[in-house]
Amino acid sequence: MKIRIYEEARKVWNILADRADPPDLAMELEIHRKVLNFFQVGDCYYFIFNAVKGEFDYMHPGVQEVLGYNAQECTIPVMMGFIHPEDLGWFLEFEQATVNFFSALPIEKVLRYKARYDLRLRKANGEYVRMLQQATCIQHDENGAVLRTLCVHTDITHLKPTGQPVLSFVGLEGEPSFLNVDIKKGFTPSREVITRREKEVLRLVLAGIPSREIATQLNISKLTVDKHRKNMLKKTGIKTAAELVVKALREGWV
Template sequence: MRKSSGNITSLSNKTNIQLELELYKKILHIFQIGEYYHYTTNQNNEISFMHPDAVKVLGHQPGFNQEFFFKCIHPQDTEHIIRFKDQITNFRQQLSVKKVLKYKVQYNFRLKKANGAYIHILHQEIPIEITDDGTITQLLNLDTDISYLEPHTMPTLSFIGLENQPSFLEISQDKSLEASKSILSNVEKEILKLMMQGNSSLEISKILYRSKFTIDTHRKNMLIKTQSATTAALINKALKENWI
């Protein structure tokens, strides 16, 4: 395990304006579709900031901590989350200090709202502050409600590489990490991203300066290539496997 030197050499040494710009750059790496909220945690895994949207999405009163948050996870998913936390720690410890900031972690689970109903959460996290020895002192977390795309599936863990780093998708507990490759072309990814933003084929054709027929053809091909029966299923796979 790395020992912290206490010398923070990244984002925290910048001005507030620079820090805010860096934060927005990080958020751009985290795709949001559906209701979501974000929060930050420190090196002691304590919540250092919680956006007010968490109250709107979950219904819980503001001021809840990590212990309360963990108790809201579905009992059948808690074992997976505990295992994921260990795998995340092990993965980050194998990275060089420079690469720690270049990986987003992603997993899904069920979370209980204040009214007792469970929603399907896609959790994404990425470091925003780190010491010169690789210790993460601030972590940006974003939780998106994807219940309308898929009520629930078995929780899976992925490590998403940024800035041309390889990605490792749906990590198995027993297998070694193998870099994953996207099955979609760059054009298809661009179209898919616009689809996820709610654009129709006609609107996409105008944005990309292509014919509607071409866009429709790409959409059909994506369904076939990904073995998706519907557009919703395609989007759900794209979120989980980070195709965009």
């Protein structure tokens, strides 16, 4: 079963990166910069996905702490075997939609988006957990075709124990977002609930950084940070910062 699903996924990925082999990648600093842009609200690990070969170039050893598997055994077909049977269809639909989305982007915008969706994965002890996958391009060719992506898996079971998997494309550097995408209707920019600066504050809040340190990082006053936080609560009708974190995660605001 997992081999068949893998072959179907390879067909999708081959559309995205139709070439023999990607060039070598030398971007350790770029990887670390991108990792920092992913908020982490639970146990997580990351990996580099080679879209041309349909395999991992690197799997972070943190996968053992989160799922209980050794990084060396985590190949693409093996990881697909961990997907909950009810979520396999969603996985293939989301991957196809992601290929369609990135293939339609102008080359200058390929690096300005991340795709995010949630799926249930089986841990080594047999328990299923809900993982949030966030992926962004870290290498593309001269035509904009995605060659490698950086993906982060975060355990969000405590924030979304049940519910249907959801796909979003989150705009970075001021680009519009496409949230809770209806795959059958295509991609329609979502109305931005919060401003770009509020997103920057929220991203740091989600990373567990206190307001005073957020002020230092963004070169603004703590009073301004507090104002942004109050504005976000008022706009969204949410009463507490904890509820804001859950809402931001579920709606894909950052």
